[in-house]
Amino acid sequence: MKGAFYKLPIDFNAIMQKKELEKTSIEHSIAQQVILLATTTFGECKFDETFGSKIWEIDFDLLMNENALKEIISKTMKQSLLLHERRIKVNELKVELSETMYLVDDVSRAKKRVDIIIEATINSTNRNFNFRGYFFVGPLSYQ
Numbered sequence: 096m097k098g099a100f101y102k103l104p105i106d107f108n109a110i111m112q113k114k115e116l117e118k119t120s121i122e123h124s125i126a127q128q129v130i131l132l133a134t135t136t137f138g139e140c141k142f143d144e145t146f147g148s149k150i151w152e153i154d155f156d157l158l159m160n161e162n163a164l165k166e167i168i169s170k171t172m173k174q175s176l177l178l179h180e181r182r183i184k185v186n187e188l189k190v191e192l193s194e195t196m197y198l199v200d201d202v203s204r205a206k207k208r209v210d211i212i213i214e215a216t217i218n219s220t221n222r223n224f225n226f227r228g229y230f231f232v233g234p235l236s237y238q
Contacts, residue, residue, distance in 0.1 A: 101118055102127075121217060121219070124182075125224060126228070129228065132146070133211060145178060148175050153168075164207075168190045168211070176188070183216065183218060184216045185213060189212040206231040208229055208231055209230055211227070212225075213226040
């Protein structure tokens with residue numbers, strides 16, 4: 096249905112029971128799409144091999160310097176958004192990297208945190224859209 100945006104994950108039990116699916120705002124729907132693009136590798140979506148980003152391809156490259164990592168993530172996200180999220184016009188996309196310490200079995204470990212900050216305009220409403228999401232690489236995990 097045009098103009099209806101559905102919350103992810105989709106409740107397939109509700110579909111089978113012919114119940115109404117939970118809807119969400121356009122802003123939340125766009126944010127869901129950004130997360131999907133960032134955490135999907137190329138080729139994972141069988142009906143569209145271009146859906147996703149290169150982030151998985153560089154996930155275990157621990158020797159890559161931070162500037163190169165930021166540039167690759169920024170470039171792949173801009174390309175993916177341009178191709179797969181036409182509801183917005185991206186005005187600015189920034190990538191920030193930081194180290195986060197955490198404990199596993201009383202052993203301190205470090206993970207590289209990647210923050211993606213998007214400032215955009217929603218095409219249909221001309222309203223601002225701001226997104227800030229993060230995930231960890233090596234191996235990739237999303238919060």
